[in-house]
Amino acid sequence: MDTIEGPLVVLRETQVNLLTDIAHTLAEMGDLSEADRKRLMEIARDLQELFFLVVVIGEFNAGKSTFINALLQDDVLPTGITPTTEVIELIRYSETPNLKPRLHENNSLREWSHPNTGAPGVAIVDTPGTGSVFQQHEKVAKDFLHRSDLVIFVLSAKRAFAETERLYLEMAKNYGKKVILVVNQIDLLEPEEQGKVRRFIEQQVKELLGIQPLIFMVSAKQARESQKALSTEEKGGVDAVRAHLRGTFAEAPPAKQKMLSQLETAETINQKYLELVRQKADLVKADAAKVREVEAELKEQSLGLDAQLTAARADLDQVFIGMRQRGLTFIEANLSIRKIGRAINREKLQAEFQDVVIGRALRDIHDATSGYINAVVDQSRLYWRSVIDRLNKMLELLEQEEISGLDANVYAEQREGLEEAIRIAEAELKSYSSGRLLEEIQQEFQLNMSGFTTGVVTSLGGLTLMLIAAGTPGPLFGAGAAALAGPVFVAAVPFAAWGSIKALQHYRKISSDLKKDFNTRVDKLMTAYHTALDDLTRKERNRLAQYGNQVLTPIFSRLEVLSKRYTEQQTQLEKYQERINTLRKGIEGS
Numbered sequence: 001m002d003t004i005e006g007p008l009v010v011l012r013e014t015q016v017n018l019l020t021d022i023a024h025t026l027a028e029m030g031d032l033s034e035a036d037r038k039r040l041m042e043i044a045r046d047l048q049e050l051f052f053l054v055v056v057i058g059e060f061n062a063g064k065s066t067f068i069n070a071l072l073q074d075d076v077l078p079t080g081i082t083p084t085t086e087v088i089e090l091i092r093y094s095e096t097p098n099l100k101p102r103l104h105e106n107n108s109l110r111e112w113s114h115p116n117t118g119a120p121g122v123a124i125v126d127t128p129g130t131g132s133v134f135q136q137h138e139k140v141a142k143d144f145l146h147r148s149d150l151v152i153f154v155l156s157a158k159r160a161f162a163e164t165e166r167l168y169l170e171m172a173k174n175y176g177k178k179v180i181l182v183v184n185q186i187d188l189l190e191p192e193e194q195g196k197v198r199r200f201i202e203q204q205v206k207e208l209l210g211i212q213p214l215i216f217m218v219s220a221k222q223a224r225e226s227q228k229a230l231s232t233e234e235k236g237g238v239d240a241v242r243a244h245l246r247g248t249f250a251e252a253p254p255a256k257q258k259m260l261s262q263l264e265t266a267e268t269i270n271q272k273y274l275e276l277v278r279q280k281a282d283l284v285k286a287d288a289a290k291v292r293e294v295e296a297e298l299k300e301q302s303l304g305l306d307a308q309l310t311a312a313r314a315d316l317d318q319v320f321i322g323m324r325q326r327g328l329t330f331i332e333a334n335l336s337i338r339k340i341g342r343a344i345n346r347e348k349l350q351a352e353f354q355d356v357v358i359g360r361a362l363r364d365i366h367d368a369t370s371g372y373i374n375a376v377v378d379q380s381r382l383y384w385r386s387v388i389d390r391l392n393k394m395l396e397l398l399e400q401e402e403i404s405g406l407d408a409n410v411y412a413e414q415r416e417g418l419e420e421a422i423r424i425a426e427a428e429l430k431s432y433s434s435g436r437l438l439e440e441i442q443q444e445f446q447l448n449m450s451g452f453t454t455g456v457v458t459s460l461g462g463l464t465l466m467l468i469a470a471g472t473p474g475p476l477f478g479a480g481a482a483a484l485a486g487p488v489f490v491a492a493v494p495f496a497a498w499g500s501i502k503a504l505q506h507y508r509k510i511s512s513d514l515k516k517d518f519n520t521r522v523d524k525l526m527t528a529y530h531t532a533l534d535d536l537t538r539k540e541r542n543r544l545a546q547y548g549n550q551v552l553t554p555i556f557s558r559l560e561v562l563s564k565r566y567t568e569q570q571t572q573l574e575k576y577q578e579r580i581n582t583l584r585k586g587i588e589g590s
Contacts, residue, residue, distance in 0.1 A: 063220050223239070
């Protein structure tokens with residue numbers, strides 16, 4: 001065990017307490033954080049012993065064990081052509097070697113002792129090979145990676161940079177570990193091939209991982225053979241790796257380097273969960289705020305609809321202005337005194353009125369209203385899709401909290417409410433079809449227009465029949481059967497009377513009453529159309545408001561417990577980050 005004195009003793013205890021505190025906070029986050037909580041507790045235990053861990057990782061048959069033996073200049077670890085390392089091999093520094101290992105941690109770790117680990121307080125760790133046929137070996141290697149203070153990644157010169165090697169290097173990078181690459185078995189390559197392999201590896205790690213670690217080209221086999229032969233000049237290039245390690249350990253005491261290295265790991269883990277909690281807190285706060293702003297949101301949406309509704313109504317008004325003008329012109333043309341006395345064709349007159357006055361108006365009304373109706377549908381669809389998306393995120397978040405200390409009754413109530421809200425929103429979304437809604441309102445418009453046409457045509461028929469019955473020639477257009485039955489007309493009026501002043505007065509009154517009746521009918525029809533669009537808009541607003549007030553608001557109000565939980569966790573993790581920063585300054589200045 002490395003010995004430390006002075007401020008480092010206190011700083012180590014401070015760091016152990018910090019790691020333990022972070023782990024306890026992570027324990028409140030459920031299974032999602034279990035692996036990282038375990039990592040923090042393991043590196044806290046490692047700090048008690050203060051051995052600087054140089055962890056050797058690589059695929060099986062990359063020659064890791066042979067490389068470590070060459071590094072130690074002794075045959076400590078067994079080697080072979082099949083995966084030989086089934087457990088963690090840990091070689092601690094000791095002034096005297098101990099080549100009879102002791103088993104620890106449920107027989108998953110085997111401990112050796114040797115004086116050539118590089119410096120007092122340094123331990124070299126050989127992990128089971130990645131990509132091994134024994135999958136549990138790879139898991140052991142991965143679980144041990146976070147405990148490292150320095151990673152030596154051994155690659156085979158014959159099959160450099162496999163996918164598993166890239167993944168492990170990425171893990172080491174994400175944990176903030178110092179990494180060096182050792183390309184072993186270069187004795188199997190020609191000199192020009194060695195250069196190509198080196199350049200290939202440099203390019204891969206730079207492009208794929210964005211790092212540029214030191215790369216050593218070695219032959220552990222040749223190095224060990226020259227060591228056994230007591231050669232004055234060691235072959236194989238392992239001596240360069242050994243010299244680099246000595247220089248690293250000389251920069252600062254291994255104990256100090258270890259404390260800084262593991263503080264980096266703790267910071268990485270703390271930042272990971274701080275960001276996660278911030279995202280959760282923001283999500284809950286955003287949705288809570290969204291509920292409080294439902295009325296404002298609907299008002300804003302209403303303003304958008306109001307602008308489009310105003311434009312649609314203006315277009316409708318133009319249609320009715322045109323229809324009114326055409327209708328009055330039609331009345332003038334067919335009630336002219338010049339036509340009185342001529343034979344009439346009632347069916348032809350009705351067909352002309354339908355075609356000239358009405359038919360074009362229906363097409364124009366369809367064009368004026370379809371854009372607005374589609375806009376209402378599109379905005380409503382967007383609203384319901386956003387609601388469903390928010391609710392699904394909240395449900396996913398709630399499910400993550402199911403086993404992390406949340407009260408079971410609270411969880412069940414919130415989950416049921418969210419699922420029901422999602423079902424309602426999905427049903428609402430499915431109910432929208434711009435074609436269906438447009439067809440429905442156009443059918444209503446068609447009925448209104450048919451009623452208008454029927455009323456006018458009925459007036460036309462009634463007037464015509466009465467005039468014929470009175471013996472009056474002329475295709476006069478009446479203002480309605482009810483009006484015709486009044487005192488304006490007398491069945492016994494003689495034919496010759498039409499040439500008199502009194503007859504002209506009767507004619508003018510007929511014409512005025514008919515135009516007045518026509519304008520009244522147009523006004524009613526226009527009002528009916530405006531009302532239909534207004535009702536559509538009001539129904540949509542009420543539909544959204546009702547969902548917000550009756551469904552969303554109660555749900556998000558029940559989620560306040562989560563908001564409080566995340567806020568407390570965020571505050572605690574931010575305090576840990578402050579402690580990490582303070583501790584780092586203390587270690588670096590010691």
